[in-house]
Amino acid sequence: MRHLPLFTEPGCFVAVFILLFQTKPGLGQKHDIDSLYQKQTFDTTKITGNVSVSGLIQSGNENRTVASLLSELTIGNKEYEVLPLTSIAYSTKPHATVENEYLENVIIRYHQKKTFYPAMGLSFEKSLLRKIDYRTSFSLTGVCNIVNKNNQTLKLGLGLNYEITHYTSNAFLLPSNEVDDNFNRHLKQAYARLKGRNTFFKSIIILSYDFFYQPNLENFPDYRWTLIGNLDIRMNKLLSFRVSAVDSYEAIVAQSVHKNNFRLTYGLNISFK
Numbered sequence: 001m002r003h004l005p006l007f008t009e010p011g012c013f014v015a016v017f018i019l020l021f022q023t024k025p026g027l028g029q030k031h032d033i034d035s036l037y038q039k040q041t042f043d044t045t046k047i048t049g050n051v052s053v054s055g056l057i058q059s060g061n062e063n064r065t066v067a068s069l070l071s072e073l074t075i076g077n078k079e080y081e082v083l084p085l086t087s088i089a090y091s092t093k094p095h096a097t098v099e100n101e102y103l104e105n106v107i108i109r110y111h112q113k114k115t116f117y118p119a120m121g122l123s124f125e126k127s128l129l130r131k132i133d134y135r136t137s138f139s140l141t142g143v144c145n146i147v148n149k150n151n152q153t154l155k156l157g158l159g160l161n162y163e164i165t166h167y168t169s170n171a172f173l174l175p176s177n178e179v180d181d182n183f184n185r186h187l188k189q190a191y192a193r194l195k196g197r198n199t200f201f202k203s204i205i206i207l208s209y210d211f212f213y214q215p216n217l218e219n220f221p222d223y224r225w226t227l228i229g230n231l232d233i234r235m236n237k238l239l240s241f242r243v244s245a246v247d248s249y250e251a252i253v254a255q256s257v258h259k260n261n262f263r264l265t266y267g268l269n270i271s272f273k
Helices: 004-008 011-023 025-041
Strands: 044-058 062-077 078-093 096-110 116-127 132-148 152-168 184-200 205-216 221-233 239-250 262-271
Touching: 044 239, 062 096, 062 239, 062 262, 116 152, 132 184
Parallel strands: none
Antiparallel strands: 044 062, 044 262, 062 078, 078 096, 096 116, 116 132, 132 152, 152 184, 184 205, 205 221, 221 239, 239 262
């Protein structure tokens, strides 16, 4: 009986209660387990996106084929996202290749669920039609979630971009004031990007668009822009019929190259979550 007073002392009673609280999963550990589960769910990295293949066959006075591939992925969680965009276009006519274009654009976003968040962009591009051997760029932007609903999203990004363009050796008869003797351009640009998505009729029809505008900070009439637009009609949860349009404009281009370049193709789009 001399051991009973040990449990009647206030300090010993608290110690025993804490020991029982820690060993009983129904008291304290359930809350800890739930918190750990929520944290693990919050940090889970997911991959979503879509891949589309579209094309066009033209016959008549001049036979021509156009094929394009567009891949848009989203890799990340609620803390960050990495968004690689890949665009490949290939066009031929009898005995010649008209276009062989490749574009890789990677955006890294941090805390993208907030109204305002930072983003960084990297880009690589080359084009046979526009006589671009390669073009690389790096951008830093601030992004605003203007609209973020289930049936509509709209984001606006503003920032700065540094771009290097190297043209093919036959791009110019003589380099202009904007191009050095090695057919290079080094530009400091303002950068604006508008990206949106709208769904209609219970997500049966989906309209998405991505617009880039990049003026030269040292010469504002020297600018370029690109618009990528897609209209999807869902056939099932994974597959949809797609109409894809890509339009681009550059104020300064190589010899015998049109400033505006437009491409409209039709095909299939596969989405995955």
